[in-house]
Every structure is written in C-alpha cells, then in structure tokens.
Amino acid sequence: MIPFEYSMGLSAVLFGLGVVGVLVRRNVIVLLMCVELMLNAVNLAFVTVADHLNSVEGLLYVFFVMTVAAAEAAVGLAIVVCLYRARRAVHADEISLLKG
C-alpha cells in the first residue's frame, strides 16, 4: 500500500502545478490543460480519501468530476476556436480588448 500522506502530497503538488500554470503560462491551450491538471489532482485526492476512509462517496465524485471536466473542456475549446476566429490570437496577453 502507498501511504495516505504520499498520495495526498502528490495530489497537492499536482494541484499546485496546475494553479501556477494558470497564473504563469500565457498560451490559452496551456491554460486549459493546467485547469484539467487541477481537476485531475482533485480526483487523485478524492480516490485517496475514499480508500483511506473506505467509503464510496469519493469515488462518486470522480465520476462527476470526469464528466464535468469533459463538458468544460468541450465548451472551453469551442470558446478558444471562437476567439481564434475573431482575433487570430492564442496568447492571453494579446486578449486585452477590455480594460480600464
């Protein structure tokens, strides 16, 4: 068995990587990937806790997080395609029409 703390630590590190990625990276596709990384880190945490507590609730979360992540990715990609058509830009720095 892998100790509880190891898996939770790994999920915390993955989540942190995702957060830093969203804050630092500027390519919108990479932003999307970082958000997905955050969600996967959460999934790992849920599975770890569910295993630790021997309860099924956390596993249910994983199902829902997966489907929600897919729906979110689909809408996100649609928005990026729309944005690219309108602006020809995939860098968050160039997306700055609205400021003030």
Add this chain to the structure above:
Amino acid sequence: MLQNYVPILILFLLAAGFGLGMVLMSAMLGPRRPDSEKLSTYECGMTVDPGARRPFDVKYYLVAMVFLVFDVEVVFLYPWAVKFKALGLFGFVEMLVFLFILLVGYAYIWRKGVLEWE
C-alpha cells in the same frame, strides 16, 4: 508494501524484453537493401504534401468536441449496467430519461447541421 508491485515490475520487464527482442531480431535476421525511398521518414503511404503542419479544418474540432461530450457520458452507463438488477425499474426509467436528454441535444446539433462536413 513494495512487494505488491513485483508483478507489475515483471510485466514491465516482459514488455520491454519483448519489444527489444523483436527490434533486435528484425535487425539481425531481416534482409537489408536500402534505397532513398526506404530511408525517408515515411516509408508507407503517399508523400505528405503540402506538409503535415497545417491547421486542421475547424469542422474537425466541432465533431471532436461533440464526440468528447457524448463519449464521456457513457461513463455513467457502465456502473448502471453493472448494478442493473439492483437498481430495478426506477434505474431503467432514470437512464432512459438521461439518454433522452442526450438524444434531444443530438437531434438539435444534427438538425443544426453540425454533423455535415461540407
């Protein structure tokens, strides 16, 4: 603890050995008559023209997104199928409602012409 992973280690070794063995065997046993066409990166199929690094048609993304959503919804069908008897009639009706809602979405994108390539 770690000895639980011994089978996985063995699987890794077997897989790596099999892959390496095949490559080595073909390198040792196979006849070798190189020509320029065979040494090019893509040995089979037609010559790639005008280069692979062009953007995909946006239609491709549309279909991919639709596929992604419908594909992942199937994740709910598996647990339902496993527990089909225990969930009984209510579970069956519930799943029909779920599939009906997906079907409405499907009918909508179909009639809106999302699935037409041209």
Add this chain to the structure above:
Amino acid sequence: MTFSMADMRLLTPHLVITAAALLVLLAEAVSPGRRKGYLPYLGIAGIVVAAFTTPGLFGPARSGFSGMLAGDAFAAFVYFILYAVGALTLLVSDAYLRDEGRDHAEYYALVLLALVGMMLMAGATHLMSVFLALETMSIAIYALAGFFRDERSAEASFKYFILGAFSSGFLLYGIALLYGACGTTEIQGILDAFASNRALAGSPMALAGVGLVTVGFAFKVAAVPFHMWTPDAYQGAPTSVTAFMATGVKAAAFAAVLRVFFVAFQTLHVDWSGVLWVLALLTMTLGNLTAIAQTDVKRMLAYSSIAHAGYILVGVVAGTPEAGAGILYYLLAYAFMNIGAFACLIMVGRKGHENTELDAFAGLGFKFPALGLAMSLFMFSMAGIPPTAGFIGKFLIFKAAVHQGYYWLTIFGVLNSAASVYYYLRVIVTMYFKPEPDTPVVEGLRAGPSMALATILAGLGVLYFGIVPGGLVDLAEQALRYLV
C-alpha cells in the same frame, strides 16, 4: 437506495424548467429556421408553471435524494428570486437578440438550463450537488457570454471561463479536503462532524478545506481580490447575459454560501468571519473606488456589482438568521434594480453599437422621458436612497451587522454607500443636465413591448418592495428560521 415520490416532489420545479428547455430545443430541431419569436415565451411559461409548483415547498426542512436536495422555505424563497431573474432576462433578451440577429433557440435553452443549475445550487444540501449545480450553471453561462461571437464577446466568455474553471478547481479541492477531514460532504454531516469533534476545527486538513472552499466561492461572487477578470467578462458579454450573470449567478452563489457557511461551518464562525470581514471591506471599497473612475456605464455597473457583493458579504460576516434574511431581501432587490438598469442600457444601443459611454446619455432624460425616469429610479435604488428596495436591503444588512457588534464594518459600509451615490447620480445628472451633442448618439430606443414590460415590472418591484417591505421581510425571516 430508492427514491420516493416525495423526493420527486422536491425536484418538480427543476423538472418543469428542464422540460421547457428541451421543448425549446426540440421545437427548433423540428422546424429549424422558422419563426421562433414564441420561444422566449415558451420559456417564461415554463417558469410560471414551475412557480406554481413551488409554494408547496415553503415549510420546514425536508431533504430528499439521500440528502442531496432540500425542499425547504429557504430554497423556495431563492427559487422565487431566480424565477424573477429568469423571466425578466428572457423578456429583455427577446427584442435585443432579434435586433442583433442572434435570436437562436439555444440561447433560450441555455438560459433555462443555467436557471435550473442556479435553483439546484440554492436547494443543494450536499457539497456534491452544490458542485454539480454550480457547473450546470457555469457551463451554460460560459456559452451565453460568448453568444455574440464577436471579438469582445469571445474575450469575455474566455475570461469568464478560465476564471470559473479555476475557481471550481479550488472549490473541489476544498471539498476533497473536507471529505478527508469530516468523512462526509453532506452539509448537515459536516456540521455534525465539527460539532461532535472539537479537535477537528484545529486540524490543518479541515482548515485548508474551509479556506479553499472560501476561495472558490469568493471567485464565484466576484469578491476582491478574486475579481480580476469579472469586469471584463461583464462588459464584453451581451448585455442581457451580463444582467443574468450579475443577478442570477450572484443569488445562486450567495444561497449556496449561506447554506455552507451558516449551516456546515456554523461552529467555525470565529475562524471564517475574520477572513470574510477583510474580504467584505476590500470588495466594497475597491468596487466603489474603481466604479467612480469609469466612463462607460456598462463597465461602471460591473464594478458596482462587485461593490454590492461586498455589502452582501457584510451580512455573511454577521452570520445570524437576521442577516441571512437581509441577504435574501437584498438579492431580490438587486435582481430587480440591476436587470432594470441593464434593460435601459440595451434600449439606448443599436445593432453593433452599445452606446454605453457616459456621454451617450447626455440629454436623454428629456428626449426619452420614460427611459430617463426608469434609469433614475434604478440608479437611486442602487445608491440606496429611500423609498426604493435598494435602501431597505442595505438597511436590513447593516442593522444585522450592528446587532452583532460589527460597528467598524458597518461604518465602512455606510461610507462606501455614500461614495457610490456620486457615480450613480452622475448618470442621472448627465441625462438631465447635460445638453445632447449636435450629432445625437442615440437616435431611437431599442424598445419593444417585451422590453417595456420587463422595465416596468422591474421598476414596480423596486418601488413596491421599497415602500411596503414588511411581508417580504417576514417571508425571508421564515426562510432563515428553517435553515439555521
């Protein structure tokens, strides 16, 4: 695990509105491209039917679907706020979308589905259903924000999307940690876990969970410093969607905040009230200060919505049923005045030109007296000047904060409210006391019968609940009595 008919009873309003959304989609799928002027009214009919099935829920707490969804007075009260938001949004959207040439069935279906998500959020008694409801609402709204497909709309949608997905990541991680600490994520179960185990409140995992859930919700209600792209999203989105986001999302998010913080985290009030105290102060002050500097009315309203979230947070900090009732009242008042103000903004625009710069309003008060009157009423209400609903809302929240001894926060709130009068009245002053430029910016109003009806209804709501608030306040207090 079985479901009874009593469970289905709790879900009836949601089912009715979902059915309306599916009908809208099917109607379009069966006869694409035909006349579809009736689609928003089909949606409104669905909302009205749902409203008739709701009063039965008004009563003591009932929980269904294995503790996932509540049917209590609190949920029913918020449902009615959301019905008002949904119906007014659909009314406002009709003429607007037709004028912009974007009147597609999916818009109305998405509004209705987002509404279902908001309602589930208000009724959710389990963090899993809170999360699913939040995503149902958010994903629909990401698509709505980008509905005009031009540069600004796409940018607004993208920014709202990244912010929203980022915040749900925080919320989810918080939920996972709470699950690890409490062993359950049912709201009542979390309360029981914290109440029965004193040591739990000091465990790092539980505290990190509470913190991350707080951050997630702070993003959702656009509290400073988690408001970064909210003004951009509000400004770039189609105006009807901005109204929907600013009122509906806020009402649903605060309903969930009330349930989570007042019930699940009840015993931790000492811990989170300090953090929210700072957030409330920052949100009010920064929202107002930046709103003063704006020259575009739509963007000014975006910042003002941040400031209003700050006032509501003052009520959350107070943490009593009295404050909760004030928040419910405020959310309804805010829905009326904000949708009304955005309806006025839609009216001064024309296809492709929003005309929301402050200068465009010069002289409009005399040129279009009805518009001037309506806009003035909504601005007065936002500024919190009696006899409008905005005044009563602020009064109730600040009163509850004073009762809990939050004198400084209340003083800052009142000062902020006074400062906000400046930029709200500036719109009125521009409308009545500045001459219209020689080449008029606004030549005609984009007003149809539905738009006029929506504005009149919103105006009547602001006035009625401002003059006779008693009955509504009683209802809100009842709703809270069953919650806490």
